[in-house]
Amino acid sequence: MTVFIDSHCHVNFPDLASDYPEIAxxxxxxxxxxxxxxxxxxxxxxxxxxxxxxxxxxxxxxxxHPDYENEIEPSVEDLVSRSRHAKVVAIGETGLDYFRLTGDLQWQRERFRTHIRAAKLAKLPLIIHTRQASDDTIKILREEGAEEVGGVMHCFTESWEMAQQSMELGFYVSFSGIVTFKNARDLQETAAKVPMDRLLIETDSPYLAPVPFRGKRNDPSLVVHVAEKIAELKGLSVEEVAEQSTDNFFRLFNKIKH
Ligand SMILES: [Zn+2]
Ligand SMILES: [Zn+2]
Known part of the structure; x- marks a missing residue:
């Protein structure tokens, strides 16, 4: 049976949470x-x-999240202790975002290191948000030994070189509805090149609804449109994309027994 998994969403945000029975x-x-x-x-x-x-x-x-500047700063211990919950399967989202935020972002890099340290102690994969900060993201992942746990570059919009460096560190690359956008030619070329055994699909809902729902509210059911686009770009059937990305999801988030 063909099934899809949305590897990254925010259905707890009020707009989606209140409507979850319909979304389900x-x-x-x-x-x-x-x-x-x-x-x-x-x-x-x-x-x-x-x-x-x-x-x-x-x-x-x-x-x-790296974009949330005035937040309670997490400690390694707090992240590790919360990660023991039976349904927590990853640490994040964490990373660097030099697009949304500017100025002295030393706090962002420190917070990122805290998450990597927690992931290693918890033995859980990392969910990485990285925007226009490729060099520092890779540098910190290397310095902190994030290879030990791996993870995913979520909602990937960076270069093919960044995708390659991430995969060398054992990370997966996840594509959102952005890959369906008409003006996303470079990203589509990158997606076509990412090997099928390193690729995940996601919605990042409520944001970034894929074509043909662009601009509307997004939800996890629409991840099938991301899979369809990946299939088109790679000359595969949508079933093959579903099967492979689902296998990858369970290989990465291996705390989920299925
Ligand atoms: Zn993100
Ligand atoms: Zn997100």
């Missing part, structure tokens, strides 16, 4: 078996986990 129906209709609900801060983590505990289709991570 659409997921079932589109054969989207599962979605990974990614943490962006600590105050919302408990309510997020209550939702994830309730929904058998949802799994979760723990972490503080």
């Amino acid at each position: 129906k659409r997921m079932a209709k589109n054969s989207v078996q599962m979605a990974l609900c990614v943490s962006v801060n600590l105050p919302d983590w408990d309510p997020m986990m209550q939702m994830v505990e309730r929904e058998p289709t949802l799994w979760a991570s723990v972490g503080v």
